[in-house]
Amino acid sequence: MTQPERDILIACLGDDAPEGSADRIVALVAPTKPDASSRRFGTRLVTAWGSALPPEVVDQVAALPGVTRTFVLRAGQRLHSAWPTDGSTEVELSPGAVCGQGVLVIAGPCSVETESQVVETAERVAAAGAKALRGGVFKPRTSPYSFAGLGARGLEYLVRARERSGLPVVSEVLEPAQLELMAEHVDMLQIGSRNMHNSALLFQVGAHPRGRPVLLKRGFGATVEELLDAAEYVLLGRLAAGHDRPGLVLCERGVRSFEPTAPYTLDPAAVPTLRERCQLPIIVDPSHAARSQELVFPLARAALAAGADGLIVEVHPDPPTAWCDGHHCLDMDRFARLMGECGGA
Numbered sequence: 001m002t003q004p005e006r007d008i009l010i011a012c013l014g015d016d017a018p019e020g021s022a023d024r025i026v027a028l029v030a031p032t033k034p035d036a037s038s039r040r041f042g043t044r045l046v047t048a049w050g051s052a053l054p055p056e057v058v059d060q061v062a063a064l065p066g067v068t069r070t071f072v073l074r075a076g077q078r079l080h081s082a083w084p085t086d087g088s089t090e091v092e093l094s095p096g097a098v099c100g101q102g103v104l105v106i107a108g109p110c111s112v113e114t115e116s117q118v119v120e121t122a123e124r125v126a127a128a129g130a131k132a133l134r135g136g137v138f139k140p141r142t143s144p145y146s147f148a149g150l151g152a153r154g155l156e157y158l159v160r161a162r163e164r165s166g167l168p169v170v171s172e173v174l175e176p177a178q179l180e181l182m183a184e185h186v187d188m189l190q191i192g193s194r195n196m197h198n199s200a201l202l203f204q205v206g207a208h209p210r211g212r213p214v215l216l217k218r219g220f221g222a223t224v225e226e227l228l229d230a231a232e233y234v235l236l237g238r239l240a241a242g243h244d245r246p247g248l249v250l251c252e253r254g255v256r257s258f259e260p261t262a263p264y265t266l267d268p269a270a271v272p273t274l275r276e277r278c279q280l281p282i283i284v285d286p287s288h289a290a291r292s293q294e295l296v297f298p299l300a301r302a303a304l305a306a307g308a309d310g311l312i313v314e315v316h317p318d319p320p321t322a323w324c325d326g327h328h329c330l331d332m333d334r335f336a337r338l339m340g341e342c343g344g345a
């Protein structure tokens with residue numbers, strides 16, 4: 001039996017909320033409906049829900065000491081479809097790089113290797129029209145024996161590349177322990193495919209006080225619906241921390257299928273499906289679904305034809321020597337050709 005859609009009450013608690021505030025909210029909501037229940041995220045936020053929340057209960061919750069904001073999502077609404085504050089859903093990485101206004105291209109190596117590699121890549125992708133630089137310093141690797149990134153040293157190189165090219169930088173945060181360092185230095189925090197289900201990380205990245213934009217990639221075994229649920233954790237984090245903007249971009253990057261000729265099967269249909277369901281910008285990573293540089297081109301075209309707001313593409317000055325994913329990293333000439341074709345410049 002499918003459950004009826006329920007109203008959701010989101011109550012944000014300030015850091016100074018008195019002991020037991022969360023329990024008091026639950027006690028107010030719980031008697032209203034037998035199916036009401038609630039969930040806490042750290043000490044700062046409670047959601048409680050019931051079939052149809054009476055307005056007076058919502059008012060009572062809002063009046064409790066320590067409650068900083070309340071929002072009600074009516075049956076079927078979610079934060080990704082009904083962001084409750086006035087903040088725009090466009091995502092600004094820097095004043096010259098806004099996702100949700102035309103085609104935004106983020107480009108750079110799979111992983112940061114040396115200072116000269118990332119600086120050269122940054123200068124050349126900027127010249128070709130990219131608006132942001134990508135580069136992993138903490139790399140999720142399937143095998144524990146693969147290169148896992150340069151860590152903090154790589155971040156220094158990435159920062160230098162930003163200074164030299166003027167491009168904002170996008171890099172992946174793998175675990176909460178890296179969040180402070182990454183949020184201090186990068187302009188957009190990427191949550192990778194393998195972490196899409198890591199709800200604690202999703203919430204904490206959304207709740208970071210700096211409010212850095214977030215790029216959330218679809219898990220390669222996840223449905224569109226699961227991606228939207230993951231997005232919800234980031235957005236709850238935003239609300240909990242008092243941010244007015246969702247600052248969240250979703251990314252389709254290919255799913256596992258039975259097709260053996262490519263590492264992942266790109267799902268361009270995810271773009272219009274997400275577009276129907278949510279207000280967030282959507283970009284596509286054509287690189288990780290491509291087994292060769294040339295295959296990146298048709299996948300990028302398919303993404304843009306499906307209505308994507310942009311691309312995130314892996315590029316390397318000398319792909320055969322790349323420490324990671326060299327088979328699909330575009331060389332500089334091919335990247336310039338892609339920019340010419342895609343009109344991102």
Ligand code: PEP
Pocket residue numbers: 110136140172191192193194217253285288
């Ligand atoms: C990446 O973009 O660096 C990456 C690891 O991609 P994904 O999480 O999609 O595998």
Ligand code: MN
Pocket residue numbers: 110111288314324325
């Ligand atoms: Mn890669």
